[in-house]
Amino acid sequence: xxxxxxxxxxxxxxxxxxxxxxxxxxxxxxxxxxxxxxxxxxxxxxxxxxxxxxxxxxxxxxxxxxxxxxxxxxxxxxxxxxxxxxxxxxxxxxxxxxxxxxxxxxxxxxxxxxxxxxxxxxxxxxxxxxxxxxxxxxxxxxxxxxxxxxxxxxxxxxxxxxxxxxxxxxxxxxxxxxxxxxxxxxxxxxxxxxxxxxxxxxxxxxxxxxxxxxxxxxxxxxxxxxxxxxxxxxxxxxxxxxxxxxxxxxxxxxxxxxxxxxxxxxxxxxxxxxxxxxxxxxxxxxxxxxxxxxxxxxxxxxxxxxxxxxxxxxxxxxxxxxxxxxxxxxxxxxxxxxxxxxxxxxxxxxxxxxxxxxxxxxxxxxxxxxxxxxxxxxxxxxxxxxxxxxxxxxxxxxxxxxxxxxxx
Numbered sequence: 001x002x003x004x005x006x007x008x009x010x011x012x013x014x015x016x017x018x019x020x021x022x023x024x025x026x027x028x029x030x031x032x033x034x035x036x037x038x039x040x041x042x043x044x045x046x047x048x049x050x051x052x053x054x055x056x057x058x059x060x061x062x063x064x065x066x067x068x069x070x071x072x073x074x075x076x077x078x079x080x081x082x083x084x085x086x087x088x089x090x091x092x093x094x095x096x097x098x099x100x101x102x103x104x105x106x107x108x109x110x111x112x113x114x115x116x117x118x119x120x121x122x123x124x125x126x127x128x129x130x131x132x133x134x135x136x137x138x139x140x141x142x143x144x145x146x147x148x149x150x151x152x153x154x155x156x157x158x159x160x161x162x163x164x165x166x167x168x169x170x171x172x173x174x175x176x177x178x179x180x181x182x183x184x185x186x187x188x189x190x191x192x193x194x195x196x197x198x199x200x201x202x203x204x205x206x207x208x209x210x211x212x213x214x215x216x217x218x219x220x221x222x223x224x225x226x227x228x229x230x231x232x233x234x235x236x237x238x239x240x241x242x243x244x245x246x247x248x249x250x251x252x253x254x255x256x257x258x259x260x261x262x263x264x265x266x267x268x269x270x271x272x273x274x275x276x277x278x279x280x281x282x283x284x285x286x287x288x289x290x291x292x293x294x295x296x297x298x299x300x301x302x303x304x305x306x307x308x309x310x311x312x313x314x315x316x317x318x319x320x321x322x323x324x325x326x327x328x329x330x331x332x333x334x335x336x337x338x339x340x341x342x343x344x345x346x347x348x349x350x351x352x353x354x355x356x357x358x359x360x361x362x363x364x365x366x367x368x369x370x371x372x373x374x375x376x377x378x379x380x381x382x383x384x385x386x387x388x389x390x391x392x393x394x395x396x397x398x399x400x401x402x403x404x405x406x407x408x
Contacts (some may be wrong), residue, residue, distance in 0.1 A: 040097035049091035207329035
């Protein structure tokens with residue numbers, strides 16, 4: 001077993017005795033080249049690294065009409081998303097192009113640091129924790145990892161030969177893990193497609209269809225003053241970011257002073273309310289719609305989210321399954337031929353027609369779909385647990401290898 005020593009950095013722990021540590025500024029320099037508006041726009045993904053923006057359909061960031069101030073990236077440059085560096089959003093670029101001015105671009109200045117080794121090292125979990133500590137800002141989505149803090153961070157420096165062995169080893173093993181993750185993710189997508197087909201085929205045909213506005217009470221959210229948002233105190237506000245597919249998510253919660261809610265009682269949500277996000281309503285997992293439960297309360301409805309209050313003579317689960325089946329998506333798409341739909345209005349939901357069998361039939365359909373979709377959802381959860389384990393193993397493997405705790 002190789003001899004180890006204390007690196008002097010909490011985020012690195014023990015490293016091989018033959019390794020040294022040094023600050024990044026000895027190996028990187030900032031590049032601020034602009035004025036290449038016709039170059040390919042690149043995007044930075046935590047999982048995929050740097051890729052051409054138009055190569056993926058899941059990037060909804062809007063490219064500026066004027067890209068003359070975008071930063072130029074050459075093959076072999078290292079790119080950091082300063083607002084998401086703490087998530088490991090940084091990578092070695094295999095492409096030439098331009099990136100948002102909000103990114104940092106660095107060039108390697110020393111032959112003593114192998115770029116591919118640096119790529120694995122700076123994206124590993126221990127450094128993600130360090131970038132988290134160094135990032136500043138009031139809100140998570142607006143944190144900033146400053147160039148000076150990044151360049152003053154210490155890194156372990158093994159010999160060039162060992163850096164190459166580490167990079168080659170991780171290329172091979174991470175590729176194998178990646179193939180296993182891809183297979184599991186493909187299985188999840190197949191389960192989701194099957195779930196949708198189960199719902200769609202169970203929706204009744206031949207019965208009367210009625211616009212939702214004649215069946216339910218719809219209310220779009222209120223434009224609360226963002227300047228009064230507070231963290232941790234007051235009453236929670238349900239914003240679009242809090243509406244997931246079949247769930248509410250409060251990791252990023254805004255609160256409002258209770259004394260400023262007088263006269264806004266109509267926007268207080270109740271158990272059983274169905275809420276739908278109006279911005280990017282459909283994501284890869286489905287329609288962003290969820291029922292409000294007791295655990296969500298108290299909370300108030302914010303603009304760009306609509307509340308659908310279902311009466312006693314309509315089965316809420318049946319209505320949601322109907323929306324999940326694609327009825328709403330097809331209705332919206334029918335009026336926007338050839339155009340992507342990043343936003344919808346509450347009026348489009350209100351005017352969407354749903355088939356309306358008897359209440360007993362609605363309940364039978366909902367009970368059947370609860371059982372069948374529950375089985376599919378359980379299978380999906382199992383596959384997603386496998387994916388999470390594979391990704392966790394990959395992160396552990398990278399950390400152990402780039403810090404010398406695992407010898408290659």
